[in-house]
Amino acid sequence: QKEVEQNSGPLSVPEGAIASLNCTYSDRVSQSFFWYRQYSGKSPELIMSIYSNGDKEDGRFTAQLNKASQYVSLLIRDSQPSDSATYLCAVNRKGGFKTIFGAGTRLFVKA
Amino acid sequence: DVKVTQSSRYLVKRTGEKVFLECVQDMDHENMFWYRQDPGLGLRLIYFSYDVKMKEKGDIPEGYSVSREKKERFSLILESASTNQTSMYLCAGRGPINQPQHFGDGTRLSIL
Numbered sequence: 001q002k003e004v005e006q007n008s009g010p011l012s013v014p015e016g017a018i019a020s021l022n023c024t025y026s027d028r029v030s031q032s033f034f035w036y037r038q039y040s041g042k043s044p045e046l047i048m049s050i051y052s053n054g055d056k057e058d059g060r061f062t063a064q065l066n067k068a069s070q071y072v073s074l075l076i077r078d079s080q081p082s083d084s085a086t087y088l089c090a091v092n093r094k095g096g097f098k099t100i101f102g103a104g105t106r107l108f109v110k111a
Numbered sequence: 112d113v114k115v116t117q118s119s120r121y122l123v124k125r126t127g128e129k130v131f132l133e134c135v136q137d138m139d140h141e142n143m144f145w146y147r148q149d150p151g152l153g154l155r156l157i158y159f160s161y162d163v164k165m166k167e168k169g170d171i172p173e174g175y176s177v178s179r180e181k182k183e184r185f186s187l188i189l190e191s192a193s194t195n196q197t198s199m200y201l202c203a204g205r206g207p208i209n210q211p212q213h214f215g216d217g218t219r220l221s222i223l
Contacts, residue, residue, distance in 0.1 A: 032209040043201055043214040044154075051209070088154070092209055097142065097161055098169075099205075099212050103153040 001026055004091050006102035014110050019076040021105050023089030026070065032092035033065055035074045037085045038104065044088055048074060079109045114138070115204045117215035124222055130189040132218050134202030142205040143185035144212060145169075145177065147198040154201070160185055192222045 005024050013019045021035075032051055036044035050056045050063040050072065062075040072091075076083055089102040118133035136143065144159040146169075156169030158177040166177050174196060178186045189196055199219050203212035 032211070034211045041219075043217040046211050046213065049211050090211070095208065097159060097167070097208065098156060099144075101154045 002102075003027060003100045004089055004102040006087075006089050006105045008103060009106040010108050011105055012108045012110060013079050015079060015081060017079050017109075019079045019083065019107055019109070021074040021076075021087050021089075021107065023072045023074075023102055024070055025072070025089075025091045025100070027091070027093050027100075028067075028070065029094045030067075030070075030091045031094045033063070033072045034090040034092075034099075035061075035063060035072075036088040036090060036101075037083075038088060039085045076107075079107075081109045081111045083107060084109050115202055115213055115215040117200075117202050117218050119218050120216060122218055122220045124189075124192050124220065126191075126193055126222055128189075128192045128222075130192050130220070130222075132187040132189075132200055132202075132220070134185045134187070134204075134215055135183050136185075136204035136213075137183065138204060138206065138213075139182065140204040140206050141182070142208075142212075143179065144203040144205070145175075145185070145187045146201045146203065147171070147196075148201060148217075149198050157187065194222050196220065197222045 035048040038044045048063040064073045086104040114137045145157045160179045176188045202215045205212045
């Protein structure tokens, strides 16, 4: 079992729809959770951090964390073609130096 | 905002050369990381450092070494470059353990 698992996609949604990206993690003591966006040929860019159960909203992005289910998700409302990218889920374990990255989900937003 | 700067965006070297990739961060971060990223393999951690002169092996350290003589600078060294080290190399910096990493723009390295 991978430590951080994501559906590789591609996930295709029409412009204006809600894109839902999901991630599960295996280590129950994980405490910090992040979503990165990576355009083709570019480096990962942090878009959301979440540390406690529930929802966190930032503009069109909402991160959701459920520690009991070891599940974190990212919702993108009013999806735009410019949102087409690979989205990486990342997890910091409690007291651990390393960040564990998922393999990423490719998102396509069709105009 | 955090700024992580990698010295080169593109680099072409020959097999057997010693290659240096430089990374500088401006946020006084203790923690710095080197990854490589290949299609279908995701981000793979090569080495990381949690303080000056301190280094730890990541998941794929073979064929690489690192140097951290100053807090702001973390260098990745390919001791004798080989074609299977052709890749995108990403440097990241991070503050306290519960904080996110911030990446530089990456260096696309080709070994011929």
